[in-house]
Amino acid sequence: MASWREGTKAEYDPYIRKWLDFCMKVKCDLVTPPVPTAIDFLASSFDGGLSYASVNTACSALSYVLLIENSKIPFGQLPPVKHFVKGIFELKPSLPRYRTVWNVSTVFNYPRCQPNIADLSLKDLSLRLTLLLLLLSGQHCQTVYYFTMDNMELSEDKCVFKVTDKVKPGKDIIFHPSSMSIIPMKEGYVQ
Numbered sequence: 001m002a003s004w005r006e007g008t009k010a011e012y013d014p015y016i017r018k019w020l021d022f023c024m025k026v027k028c029d030l031v032t033p034p035v036p037t038a039i040d041f042l043a044s045s046f047d048g049g050l051s052y053a054s055v056n057t058a059c060s061a062l063s064y065v066l067l068i069e070n071s072k073i074p075f076g077q078l079p080p081v082k083h084f085v086k087g088i089f090e091l092k093p094s095l096p097r098y099r100t101v102w103n104v105s106t107v108f109n110y111p112r113c114q115p116n117i118a119d120l121s122l123k124d125l126s127l128r129l130t131l132l133l134l135l136l137s138g139q140h141c142q143t144v145y146y147f148t149m150d151n152m153e154l155s156e157d158k159c160v161f162k163v164t165d166k167v168k169p170g171k172d173i174i175f176h177p178s179s180m181s182i183i184p185m186k187e188g189y190v191q
Contacts, residue, residue: 012061018045019062032067038075039084052085052094059085107135 004012022041023030041062046055063076075081111128114120120128133144146165153160 011057012064015045015058015061016065018058019065031065032069035068035075035078035080038062038066039081042081042084042088046088046092052089052092055088056085104135107131 019041020030022044023033026037026040028034028037042055042059045058050058059076059081063074066075068075068078071078076085111131114124114128117125130144133139133147134141137144143163146163147161151162151164153162
């Protein structure tokens with residue numbers, strides 16, 4: 001568990017606590033329970049109102065703490081567990097919050113009706129650059145937050161950010177010129 005990030009610990013902790021309570025109640029081993037007993041825990045969690053996503057998270061948490069006898073497969077990858085979790089999805093599917101997708105061209109067209117880079121205020125230039133960084137990098141907002149000029153390599157044909165802080169796993173972020181190039185925008189911002 002030392003390898004877990006704080007977010008993972010916070011996400012798994014309530015399910016591990018509930019697992020401990022469940023084991024005390026049904027008097028089963030915490031680490032090497034019978035597989036049907038662990039599935040019963042997931043079933044009782046679902047019956048208690050948990051969504052598919054929450055049951056899946058509980059299953060992932062258990063996969064880290066349970067040792068299944070005569071098996072090298074993690075708990076969540078065992079066929080009966082996979083079938084059970086798939087059954088929960090069929091009963092209570094995890095659907096997207098929003099049923100429509102926004103039109104990216106609206107956002108891409110917005111900078112085209114603004115003044116030239118040299119005529120933008122620092123605030124407008126910052127907002128425009130941030131918008132392009134988010135759209136063109138496909139990164140989490142958390143990752144873009146850590147983009148710094150100290151960790152940026154800017155050349156005529158690309159802009160590379162090295163993210164040195166702990167963020168969700170990823171690679172160096174590279175931007176190549178295109179019709180919606182970020183390079184002139186970044187050069188304008190650096191000046």
